[in-house]
Amino acid sequence: MQTDEPVTHACVPDDYDVAYHRPAALMDVNMHYCPGCAHSLVHKLLMEVVDELGIQDQTIGVAPVGCSVFAYEYMNIDMQEAAHGRACAVATAIKRLMPDKFVFTYQGDGDLAAIGIAETLHAINRGENILIVFMNNAVYGMTSGQMAPTTLPGMKTTTSPFGRDTKFYGAPMKIAELVAQLPGSSYVTRQVVNSPHGVRKTKQALLKAFDWQKQNAGTCLIEIIGNCPSNWRMTPLEASRFIDEEMVKSFPVGDIKTPDQPSLAPTPENL
Amino acid sequence: MNVTKLMKGNEALAEAAIRAGCDAYFGYPITPQSEVLEYLAREMPRHNRIVLQAESEVASINMVYGAAGAGFRAMTSSSSPGFSLMQEGISYLAGAELPCLLVNVNRAGPGLGTIQPGQGDYFQATKGGGHGDYRLIVLAPASVQEMADHVFLGFDLADQYRNPVVILSDGAIGQMMEKVTFKPYQKPTADKSWATTGKPASRKRNAISSLFIQPERMEQHNLKLTEKFNRIRESEIRFEEVNTNDADYLLVAYGLSARIAQKAMDLARAKGLRVGLLRPITLFPFPEKRLRELATQVQGMLTVELNSGQMVEDVRLAVEGRVPVAHYGRMGGMIFTPEEIERQLETFFEKAYAN
Numbered sequence: 209m210q211t212d213e214p215v216t217h218a219c220v221p222d223d224y225d226v227a228y229h230r231p232a233a234l235m236d237v238n239m240h241y242c243p244g245c246a247h248s249l250v251h252k253l254l255m256e257v258v259d260e261l262g263i264q265d266q267t268i269g270v271a272p273v274g275c276s277v278f279a280y281e282y283m284n285i286d287m288q289e290a291a292h293g294r295a296c297a298v299a300t301a302i303k304r305l306m307p308d309k310f311v312f313t314y315q316g317d318g319d320l321a322a323i324g325i326a327e328t329l330h331a332i333n334r335g336e337n338i339l340i341v342f343m344n345n346a347v348y349g350m351t352s353g354q355m356a357p358t359t360l361p362g363m364k365t366t367t368s369p370f371g372r373d374t375k376f377y378g379a380p381m382k383i384a385e386l387v388a389q390l391p392g393s394s395y396v397t398r399q400v401v402n403s404p405h406g407v408r409k410t411k412q413a414l415l416k417a418f419d420w421q422k423q424n425a426g427t428c429l430i431e432i433i434g435n436c437p438s439n440w441r442m443t444p445l446e447a448s449r450f451i452d453e454e455m456v457k458s459f460p461v462g463d464i465k466t467p468d469q470p471s472l473a474p475t476p477e478n479l
Numbered sequence: 480m481n482v483t484k485l486m487k488g489n490e491a492l493a494e495a496a497i498r499a500g501c502d503a504y505f506g507y508p509i510t511p512q513s514e515v516l517e518y519l520a521r522e523m524p525r526h527n528r529i530v531l532q533a534e535s536e537v538a539s540i541n542m543v544y545g546a547a548g549a550g551f552r553a554m555t556s557s558s559s560p561g562f563s564l565m566q567e568g569i570s571y572l573a574g575a576e577l578p579c580l581l582v583n584v585n586r587a588g589p590g591l592g593t594i595q596p597g598q599g600d601y602f603q604a605t606k607g608g609g610h611g612d613y614r615l616i617v618l619a620p621a622s623v624q625e626m627a628d629h630v631f632l633g634f635d636l637a638d639q640y641r642n643p644v645v646i647l648s649d650g651a652i653g654q655m656m657e658k659v660t661f662k663p664y665q666k667p668t669a670d671k672s673w674a675t676t677g678k679p680a681s682r683k684r685n686a687i688s689s690l691f692i693q694p695e696r697m698e699q700h701n702l703k704l705t706e707k708f709n710r711i712r713e714s715e716i717r718f719e720e721v722n723t724n725d726a727d728y729l730l731v732a733y734g735l736s737a738r739i740a741q742k743a744m745d746l747a748r749a750k751g752l753r754v755g756l757l758r759p760i761t762l763f764p765f766p767e768k769r770l771r772e773l774a775t776q777v778q779g780m781l782t783v784e785l786n787s788g789q790m791v792e793d794v795r796l797a798v799e800g801r802v803p804v805a806h807y808g809r810m811g812g813m814i815f816t817p818e819e820i821e822r823q824l825e826t827f828f829e830k831a832y833a834n
Contacts, residue, residue: 265679268549280686286675288548289688291571294541297533301545301553302675304529305503309677327541330534 231255233264233284240278244444246401246434247275250343251282253407254312257414258285260474267310268302270295272324274316275349293324296331299338310421312339318348321357321381328387335392335426339417342383344459345434353439357381360458365439380458384431388465394426396465400433400456402448415473425467433459483660488626488652491659492556492582493518495630500666501580502551503529505542509561510594511650512584516556536561540568540581547577548687550674552634552666556582558650559600560591569643570609573704574689578637578669580630581615582646584653587785587812595812596650596735601789604647605763612701614708616644616715617762619733623657625760631664638669640711647762649785651735651814717760718769722748726755728828729773731794732783733759735814740783742817747824754824762790767797774801781827783820784808 230236233255241247258267264285271279273292280287290298295313303311320328320342331338347365348354355368358380362371388396397413400406410432417428433455435447442450486494493515496504504523506516516532523530529546533539539555546553557565562583572579583604587597604617616636618629626648633644678684691697721741723729728747732740737758747754757773759766774780779802782791791806798804807823809815 264677266677268675268677270545277690280684280688284678284684286678286685287687288545288675289575289686289690290544291541291567294537294544294568297538297541298545298548300531300538301503301505301529301542302549304531305546305549305551306676326534327538330538 231259233258235282235284237281239282241275242438244435244437244447245275246345246432247343249401249407250341250410250432250434251279253401253411253414254314254341255283257411257418261415261418263310263418266308267312268306270299270302270311270313272313272315272319273350274319276314276316276343277350279314293319293322294327295319296324296327296336296338296340300331300334300336303336303338307337310339310418312341314341315343316349317342317344317346317356317358317383321383329390332387332427332429333390333392335394337421337424338427339421340427340429342429342431343434344383344431345436346380346455347436347439349436349439353436358383358459360454382459384429384459384464387427387429392426393429393465394467395420395428397463398431398433398459398461400451400461402435402451412473412475416471419471419473420467423469425469431459433461481660481662483658485656486623486659487514487654487656488620488623488648489514489584489654490518491623491627492630492646492648493522495627495661496554496580497522497526497528498661498664499631499634500552501528501554501634503531503542503546503553505531505533505539505546505553505555507533507536507539507557507561509558511586511596511653512556512558512582514653515582536564537568540565540572543579543581544568544572544575544577547572547579548575548675550671550676552580554580554582556584558584559586559588559597562600563603566603566609569615570607570611570613571689572643573609573613573615574611575687576641576704577643577687578641579643580633580637580646581643582648585647585649587810593812594650596652596785596814597810597812598649598734598736598785598789599810600647601762601784601786604645605765605793613704614711614763616640616642616711616764618644618646619760619762620646620648620652621734621737621758622652623655623659626652627659627661635667636715638667640707642707642711647734649735712764715761716764716766716768718766719758719760721756721758723755723757723773725753726773726776727753727778728755728824729777729780730754730756730783730820730824731759731770731780731790732756733762733790736783736785739815739817740820743783743820743824746817746821752824752828759790765793765797767793770794770797771799771801774798778802779828780804781824782806783815785814786810
C-alpha cells in the first residue's frame, strides 16, 4: 500500500484537532512485529524525525537480515535490504556516492555485534558519515530467541538453555563503549524506549544524529535497548521491567561520546 | 580518438573501468589482481570517482551492492579465494537484480592454492556460484585487449539485463603485457528509475531487496529470473572460430588456454591434421548450438583447460553424444605447451580413428 497523501483520520470528527498521528513517512500498514516489540516504536520515531526534518526525499535506509528486514515495508523512504551483517558496507557505498543524502542503517545485535562486527567497526573507523541505529534486545529475534553476543550473563535462550555461562561464551559485548574508542565515531549514545521519557530522549538522540550527519561529524551510533517479549518469554510489561532491572546493569543508559561541535537539532518538548 | 598503450592485463582492465564510466570501485588486495586496486586507487580520484579499499572481500561485494542499488556503475575484482568470499553477496546482487561488474583473475586452487594461473573457477562462475537459482553473464578474455573490451561490454550487459557480469580472467592474462587500444566509448542510457536515490513525492519508494517470504511470490521471482537467463541465452552468445570450415577435429578452449590451443592447432595443421578451434568468449551463455552444429561435421572434440575437466561437461551436454569429447588439463599453476596439446590431439584422434 502506498500513501503519499496527507494522513487522514476517518474516525476523527472534523471539529477535533489531531494531537497525535502516524508520521507521513511511515506506511499505513500493519507491522509483523510481535505485540509489545520496540521495533515498531523506533520505526515510528525514525520516521517522525524524517518528517520533522523534511528529509524524506534525501534519506536512504539500510536494513539487513533480522526482525527488521521488512523495514522497507514500513518506512516510506528509499531503502536497501542488506545481507546479514553487511549493512555498514552497503551504507558506506551509498553515502560515499551520495554524500549529500542522509543514510542510516537499522541493525539488530546478532547482525551488528556478531556476523557484522567487522563491517561495523571498519565503517566507524573510517568515520563514515552515517547513522547506525543499533537495536539491542540481547537475543536473535527473527530466528526465535538464540543467544546473541549481547545476551546477559545467566540469561536463558534457546541456545543457552542453562543460562549464558560467561566463562564459556564471554561477557555481553558493550558495543556503544567499544565503538566510542574509535576516532571515526562522533556521537555514541545508549537509550531506552520503555518509558515516555526514554522515548523522548531517543527521539532527541535521533534528531541530533541526523544533524551531526549533516555536519559531516563522523559515524553516529545510537544503541537502543530493545525488548523481545516473545523470546524472553515475558509479557510486554514484564519485558519493560526486565530492561529497568537487568538490561541497564550491563548496558548503562546515556551519552558515551559527543562531538566537539554542538548539535543544532531542535529539542523535543517536555524533555 | 583511439589511444594505444602497452599495459598489463589488470591495468588495462582498470583503465577501461575509468573509460567505461565506472563510478565506484571497491576491492581488497589479493594476488594476482592487486594491480586493479592499485591502479584505481591512483587514478580514480583524478576523475572524481569513488575508490575504496575494503576490510575484506565480503565488505567490498556488499559495497558494490550498495552502490549498484543506488544506481551507480560499480565494480570489484578479486582472485579465486577472495572471489569465493564474495559468493553470498553475488547471490544477493543476482536476487535483487543489481547490475555490476565483477572480475575474477583466476589462480589455481583449491584452498589457498597458488598465485599461478588456473581455470578451476569455471564451475563457480558459470553455474551461479552462490546459493539459489541464478546465473551470471560470464566473459572470458584471452588477451590484454579483451581485458579492456570486456569491461565496456560487461557494464553494458549488466545494465541491459540488470544482472551481475563476471569477467573470468586468469593470472597470466592479468599479469602479461600487450598492446591495448582504447576506442571512444559512449555509455548507453540505462533506466535506473528503481535506484534508491531518495524518494521524491512524485514516485513510490524504491526498495532493493531479494526477500520474497511468500513462496508464491518467490516462485514468480524465480520464473522471472529464469526468463531473463533464457533471453540472455538467446541473445548474448559470443565465440570465436578459427579454421573450423574444413575441420575434422575441434579444439575447444577459452582464455589463456585458447591462445596455447591455437598454436597447437597450427602445429597439427603443419602435420596435415585438419584441426579447428572454437573459443567461447561468453562462458554463460555457452555456445551450445554452434558446438552441436560442429558435432555433425567433426569427428571429435578436445577441450583444453587449466583444470581437471570443467568446461568439458558443458561441451558434452552441447553435443549430446554425437561425437567423442575428451579433456586435457594441467592444474595447480602448471601450463601446457602447444607441443603437449598437439601430442594429446594425436593420441586422442588415434583413439577416435580406432573407434
